Amino acid sequence: MRAGLPRDPAQWIALALSLAALLAGAWLLRRGRSPARAPRGVAVAAALGLAAALISAAYVAVYLRGGPRIIDATSYWLEARAMAAGHLAWPLGEPEASVLGRFLVRSDAAGDAARRGAAEVAVIFPPGYPALLALGFLAGAPLAVGPLLAAALTVATYDLAARFAPAAPASAGGGARIPLAPLLAALFSALCAALRYHTADTMSHGLAALCFTVALASARRALDEALAGAAGAPRWWRDPAVRAAALAGVAAGWLAATRPSALALAAALLVALLPERPPGTAAPRPSPRLWRLAAALAIGAVPGLALLAAHQRAATGAFASSQGAYYAVADGPPGCFRYGFGEGVGCLVEHGDFVRHNLAEGYGFLAAAGTTLRRLKLHLVDALNAEPLALLVIAGAAIAFRRPRSRALALAPLLQIAAYAPFYFDGNYPAGGARLFADVLPVEHALAALACAAIAERAGSPAARGGLAGRLRALFPVPFVPAALFAAALPLAGFAFRAGFDHAALRDREGGLPMFDPAAVARAGVARGLVFVDTDHGFNLGFDPAPGDVAVLRYRGDAIDRMAWEARGRPPAYRYGFAIPDGGGLASVSIAPLAFDAAPPREVLIEGESLWPPRAQRGAWAAPEHAGGTCASGGRLLAVHAAASGEAVVRVGLPAPWLRGARISPRVAISGDGAGEVVLAVDGAPIHVWRVEPAAPGAAGAPLTCVELPPHPIPEDAVGIELSITRANARQHGKLRRNARDGPRDGPRDGPRDGPRDGPRDGPRDGPRDGPRDGPRDGPRDGQRDGPRDGPRDGPRDGPRDGPRDAASGEAVVRVGLPAPWLRGARISPRVAISGDGAGEVVLAVDGAPIHVWRVEPAAPGAAGAPLTCVELPPHPIPEDAVGIELSITRANARPRDGPRDGPRDGPRDGPRDGPRDEARAATPTAANAARIRVETAAESAPGGPGGPAAGGLFALDAVAVAGGNSVDR
Numbered sequence: 022m023r024a025g026l027p028r029d030p031a032q033w034i035a036l037a038l039s040l041a042a043l044l045a046g047a048w049l050l051r052r053g054r055s056p057a058r059a060p061r062g063v064a065v066a067a068a069l070g071l072a073a074a075l076i077s078a079a080y081v082a083v084y085l086r087g088g089p090r091i092i093d094a095t096s097y098w099l100e101a102r103a104m105a106a107g108h109l110a111w112p113l114g115e116p117e118a119s120v121l122g123r124f125l126v127r128s129d130a131a132g133d134a135a136r137r138g139a140a141e142v143a144v145i146f147p148p149g150y151p152a153l154l155a156l157g158f159l160a161g162a163p164l165a166v167g168p169l170l171a172a173a174l175t176v177a178t179y180d181l182a183a184r185f186a187p188a189a190p191a192s193a194g195g196g197a198r199i200p201l202a203p204l205l206a207a208l209f210s211a212l213c214a215a216l217r218y219h220t221a222d223t224m225s226h227g228l229a230a231l232c233f234t235v236a237l238a239s240a241r242r243a244l245d246e247a248l249a250g251a252a253g254a255p256r257w258w259r260d261p262a263v264r265a266a267a268l269a270g271v272a273a274g275w276l277a278a279t280r281p282s283a284l285a286l287a288a289a290l291l292v293a294l295l296p297e298r299p300p301g302t303a304a305p306r307p308s309p310r311l312w313r314l315a316a317a318l319a320i321g322a323v324p325g326l327a328l329l330a331a332h333q334r335a336a337t338g339a340f341a342s343s344q345g346a347y348y349a350v351a352d353g354p355p356g357c358f359r360y361g362f363g364e365g366v367g368c369l370v371e372h373g374d375f376v377r378h379n380l381a382e383g384y385g386f387l388a389a390a391g392t393t394l395r396r397l398k399l400h401l402v403d404a405l406n407a408e409p410l411a412l413l414v415i416a417g418a419a420i421a422f423r424r425p426r427s428r429a430l431a432l433a434p435l436l437q438i439a440a441y442a443p444f445y446f447d448g449n450y451p452a453g454g455a456r457l458f459a460d461v462l463p464v465e466h467a468l469a470a471l472a473c474a475a476i477a478e479r480a481g482s483p484a485a486r487g488g489l490a491g492r493l494r495a496l497f498p499v500p501f502v503p504a505a506l507f508a509a510a511l512p513l514a515g516f517a518f519r520a521g522f523d524h525a526a527l528r529d530r531e532g533g534l535p536m537f538d539p540a541a542v543a544r545a546g547v548a549r550g551l552v553f554v555d556t557d558h559g560f561n562l563g564f565d566p567a568p569g570d571v572a573v574l575r576y577r578g579d580a581i582d583r584m585a586w587e588a589r590g591r592p593p594a595y596r597y598g599f600a601i602p603d604g605g606g607l608a609s610v611s612i613a614p615l616a617f618d619a620a621p622p623r624e625v626l627i628e629g630e631s632l633w634p635p636r637a638q639r640g641a642w643a644a645p646e647h648a649g650g651t652c653a654s655g656g657r658l659l660a661v662h663a664a665a666s667g668e669a670v671v672r673v674g675l676p677a678p679w680l681r682g683a684r685i686s687p688r689v690a691i692s693g694d695g696a697g698e699v700v701l702a703v704d705g706a707p708i709h710v711w712r713v714e715p716a717a718p719g720a721a722g723a724p725l726t727c728v729e730l731p732p733h734p735i736p737e738d739a740v741g742i743e744l745s746i747t748r749a750n751a752r753q754h755g756k757l758r759r760n761a762r763d764g765p766r767d768g769p770r771d772g773p774r775d776g777p778r779d780g781p782r783d784g785p786r787d788g789p790r791d792g793p794r795d796g797p798r799d800g801p802r803d804g805q806r807d808g809p810r811d812g813p814r815d816g817p818r819d820g821p822r823d824g825p826r827d828a829a830s831g832e833a834v835v836r837v838g839l840p841a842p843w844l845r846g847a848r849i850s851p852r853v854a855i856s857g858d859g860a861g862e863v864v865l866a867v868d869g870a871p872i873h874v875w876r877v878e879p880a881a882p883g884a885a886g887a888p889l890t891c892v893e894l895p896p897h898p899i900p901e902d903a904v905g906i907e908l909s910i911t912r913a914n915a916r917p918r919d920g921p922r923d924g925p926r927d928g929p930r931d932g933p934r935d936g937p938r939d940e941a942r943a944a945t946p947t948a949a950n951a952a953r954i955r956v957e958t959a960a961e962s963a964p965g966g967p968g969g970p971a972a973g974g975l976f977a978l979d980a981v982a983v984a985g986g987n988s989v990d991r
Contacts, residue, residue: 023522031083032521039513046506062200066179066207070172073211073220077171080221081164084452084528088164088535088562091450093146094223095536095561096124100144101154101163101223103566109335110143111566116676118631119574119585120564123557126347127636128338143336145347148328149232149279150225163223170227171220174463175210177234182206182467184241185427186474201477205470205508206463212512214520215403215454216462218527225279226459232276233286234463237429239269240293243314266314270321277322278329281444282460285436290318293429351634353642354664362389366445369662370644375446384445393438395447400455402523404465406515417468420475427471430464437461452527473508532601532608537562537573542597545612547571550593553582553615559599573597578655580625580983583617584679591617629659629978632673637870639900641669641748648977652727653690658977661697661748669748672702672870675981677742684732686982687744689713690725695976696749700871701733704741706836706909707864707871709733713976714749727979745870746978833912841906848896851908853877854889864909865897871909873897 027033081087089095103111110128113120120142121127128141144151153170157163186202210216220227246262273290277283294314336343348358352368359366366384367376380388401408414434422431441457448457536558553576554560563573574585576596586594598611630645641663649656663669675685687699696714700707711730735742839849851863853875860878864871875894899906 023526024519025522027517027521029521029525031524032517035513035521036517039510039517042506042510042513046503046510049506050503062179062183062203065204066176069179069207069211070175073175073217074168074172076211077168077217077220078165080217081167084218084524085222086528086534088538089223090527090531090535090558091222091224091453092123092558092561095558096144096146097151097154097223097225098163099561099564100146100148100151102158102564103144104148104151104155105158106565106567108566109148109332110141113140113142115588115678116581116584117674118577118581118627118676121634122560122575123351124347124561125634126336126343126350128336141335143332143343145336145343146225147278147280147343148332149275149277149325150228152278152328153228154223167220167223167227170231171211171217174216174220174227174231174234175207177231177238178210178463178466179203179207181234181238181430181463182470184238184245185421185430185467186471201504202467202470202474204505205473206467208505208509209405209466209469209512210463212406212509212516213404213462213466214406214512214516214524215452215459218452218524219456219459222453224453224456226453226456229276229280229282229460230463232272232279233282233433233460236269236272236276236286237289237293237433237464239265239272240290240318241429243269243317244294247311247314260313263313263317266317267321270318271324272321273318274322274325276325276460278325278332280460281440282437284440285433285461288436289429289433292432347634350636350638353638353644353662355638355640355642357642360443362386362443370642372446380445388445389442392445392447393442396441396449396455396458397438399449400458402515402520403454403459404462405469406512406520407518410469410511410515413469413472414465417470417472417475420471421468430467430471433464434458434461434468450527451523451530454523470508473504477504529605531558532599533606534599534608534610535562536599536608537597538610539563541610542571542595542612545595547593547595547612550595551586551589551615552595552597552612554597554599556599559597563597577628577631579628579631579980580679581627581631581676582615583621583625584676586617588678624982624984626654627675627981627983628655628657629673629980630655630657632675632978633659636672636674636743637868638672639670639870639872640664640667641671643671643673643746648690648725651690651725652979653725653977654688654727654980658690658979659746660975660977661746663748668872669697670745670870670872672743672745673978675742675744677739680735680742680983681739682735682737683983683985684734686730686732686984687711688727688729688979688982690727690975690977690979691715692725692975697976698747698749699730699978700745700747702743702745702869702871703736703739705866705869705907706834707745707866708736708834710874725975725977729982732982732984743869744978744981746976748976835910837908837910839906839908841903844899844906845903846899846901848898850894850896851875852891852893854891855879856889859912861910861912863894864911866905866907866909867900867903868905872900 027036089098103109113127117127117140124145125142126145128143154163154166157166180203182203182205183200186200186206216227216230218224219230243262243265246260246265250260250262269290273283273286276286294311330340333340333343337346345358348368348371349355352358352370354365354369356365357368362384364383367380369376379391382388401411404411404414418431418434421427437458437460444457447455449455453459536556537554537560542552549570550572552563552571552573554563554573555576560573560575565573572589574582576582582594586592594615594617595612596615598613599608600611601608633643633645635643641661643659643661646658646660647656648658659673661669661671685701689697689699691697691713692715694715698713699711701709701711711733713728713730715726849865853861853863855861855877862877863875865873865875877892877894879890
């Protein structure tokens with residue numbers, strides 16, 4: 022908290038206006054002057070609305086310095102621009118990594134297989150506010166929407182107080198009765214610094230506050246009209262009560278499409294619509310017209326709810342939560358982003374520092390109380406710009422609660438607090454205040470005005486003689502002009518001495534400028550081409566789903582940038598630099614040409630962190646993390662954090678148009694006891710597996726070791742290419758290593774694995790292979806299978822994946838589907854039959870991602886015509902949410918197994934499986950085979966990353982190297 026003498030010019034101006042208001046009010050009071058006729062309330066409200074609009078417009082220039090500043094505001098900006106172009110979700114072209122990023126979700130993130138290959142992308146936030154902001158884009162002035170909201174909100178606050186507060190007494194000068202409480206409520210609204218921010222930056226809280234206010238005031242009006250005209254009700258379309266209820270419904274429905282505050286509003290509306298009972302009388306019977314009000318309210322809510330449903334459908338491919346779909350693939354631990362309490366609540370990628378500091382024991386009662394109290398502490402400043410002035414809101418709530426007519430006003434802030442208590446993140450930041458409570462600021466202004474009016478009435482009554490009441494009369498006199506001047510002095514002084522410091526902090530944070538300025542691009546002479554930006558903020562501000570001559574994309578610093586340049590016809594390219602000085606101060610903006618060689622390079626690199634957000638996550642979460650000073654390429658990794666136990670798989674997509682016919686080589690980083698595997702899948706079918714584990718367990722905090730895995734070819738006709746990065750569980754991993762390296766393998770590979778897998782996949786298994794076979798892919802494939810295979814095995818051993826599988830060459834893979842609705846939550850156990858020299862493997866895939874592999878081979882080669890041997894493989898569980906279930910049955914080539922197996926089989930498993938296939942491709946070289954692409958990934962957190970120190974070490978995807986890909990020139 023910062024308070025003191027003003028430092029900022031705006032604070033000094035506020036202090037000067039406060040002193041001027043006090044002096045003018047005192048002079049008018051001393052002269053005893055009061056207008057002979059009080060001005061009309063509508064005129065006063067309109068004048069204050071105009072003042073609020075002007076202050077919000079000035080806020081854009083002075084504090085925002087010309088554009089949206091925080092990441093949420095820039096995301097709303099992008100969403101509104103897309104809606105102005107006619108898109109709730111827009112087509113996602115290749116390479117996807119040039120667009121995907123923070124707060125953007127793929128349309129198939131929820132597993133919509135029918136739309137795979139035609140993915141779309143959308144901003145995750147509800148569409149209510151972006152739909153309004155889109156009108157500003159269509160008019161060519163999006164930043165004018167906020168000031169217009171400010172004017173409307175001030176008038177709506179006046180109306181709210183007029184509906185719920187009693188009329189003021191007659192003025193001393195004999196003028197007409199004036200609405201003192203509504204006047205003060207509108208005045209407090211215009212001078213509220215928090216609302217001036219929320220109606221300047223492109224945030225949704227200004228519209229949410231307007232919807233909340235209109236809905237509550239219209240519901241009160243509807244009830245008044247219904248009770249006043251119950252005897253002779255006109256037809257429903259002429260009934261003013263029905264019209265008012267329909268307006269309340271429209272506002273409530275649009276609030277539901279804007280913010281979760283609709284929960285608090287729904288409860289407040291129930292209180293507001295209950296007919297009050299005068300003291301000492303029996304409970305009134307409900308008016309026969311109330312059913313009309315309920316029906317009109319429900320019908321009015323339909324447009325907003327329909328817009329929300331359409332957006333969720335476009336963003337997720339289903340009527341599911343777009344935010345839930347995003348956090349399911351872009352954050353962790355699994356289920357971290359939810360409304361409620363318990364362990365695992367709190368996302369470590371988006372809110373890592375907050376969660377580690379405040380939610381170490383989960384989100385229970387104490388954590389919820391702490392989060393709510395932090396919000397309330399900051400919210401004390403929001404209403405009237407200083408904490409002490411919040412006492413007026415509390416006093417007004419006490420007064421309103423005792424009056425049945427205004428009880429809903431007293432309860433609305435409490436309902437808002439309760440509605441957000443189950444949400445773990447406090448959401449506070451400078452200038453925005455406790456933004457999750459900002460939607461009820463107009464209600465709080467009405468309550469503060471009610472308290473001031475009550476004090477003025479008591480001070481002006483004949484019973485007030487001397488004492489405290491007499492002194493208060495000097496501060497809050499009944500004549501509206503001195504009263505308004507004295508009341509205005511309070512929030513102005515609050516901004517000068519307290520709130521102004523918060524708004525200056527917002528102005529100066531993160532370089533003190535919007536992170537993308539189209540005017541700077543124009544000044545640099547860029548009239549056509551691509552502009553690559555470094556930040557999420559800059560991308561959101563510059564990207565246009567319907568680009569013109571200049572298109573803005575994310576700068577990745579790897580092969581993705583070149584791919585994006587090729588995909589768009591190789592136009593002129595530039596890099597937009599936004600450098601924040603180390604010691605603070607204004608950022609410097611630079612725009613420099615970005616050159617790409619006309620001839621495609623022989624080898625390119627795709628950084629692992631460029632592939633975030635991933636396509637899917639199961640029992641794990643991925644996060645880009647810094648690893649400076651290590652072997653990690655570019656000093657960053659895509660870290661894959663495993664959940665407590667069980668599977669830990671992350672699927673990332675690769676740009677297929679450039680990788681067809683190429684040879685890709687994942688580069689992984691490991692430390693400590695980290696281990697895992699990388700599975701290459703093409704068009705939903707796994708075609709290759711790389712196993713990785715350290716030579717020996719390392720201590721916690723051991724330096725990273727980077728391993729470049731052997732290259733593997735991509736088919737020329739590949740449409741979808743994915744890597745599944747599986748992190749070995751630390752406990753399982755230790756057992757796997759012992760089982761793989763200690764002693765010989767007795768009997769066939771399937772025997773020791775025949776026991777049931779009870780529990781979390783790491784129960785004991787009888788026989789020499791007692792360890793949990795399930796780590797990242799059931800251990801290092803038994804240790805002996807993982808090394809380079811010397812002698813005859815080094816080439817032909819590609820049979821099970823790369824060999825001819827009963828043909829001279831080529832793969833022999835069959836995929837079969839299983840009935841998912843009956844297998845969800847079950848444990849399946851394939852039963853295979855082998856004879857002679859038969860061998861192979863069975864891969865279980867769920868929703869396109871391989872989750873388990875069974876390896877099968879006979880104990881010893883058999884003669885042709887030998888009888889069949891049937892082997893029942895160990896059971897494996899199917900996830901409860903599985904949509905598609907498949908088995909891929911791979912037949913090993915007989916010829917590779919004829920020769921002796923010379924040498925140990927404990928190195929990385931990729932050499933032998935890549936040899937024959939790579940040689941076959943090399944025999945028929947093409948121009949596309951000349952390049953090499955490399956991708957890097959990470960499967961555990963580096964020290965200091967979102968997940969903290971790695972339990973059991975680090976296993977990370979650092980990059981993917983690509984050699985021999987296509988140069989796509991469109």
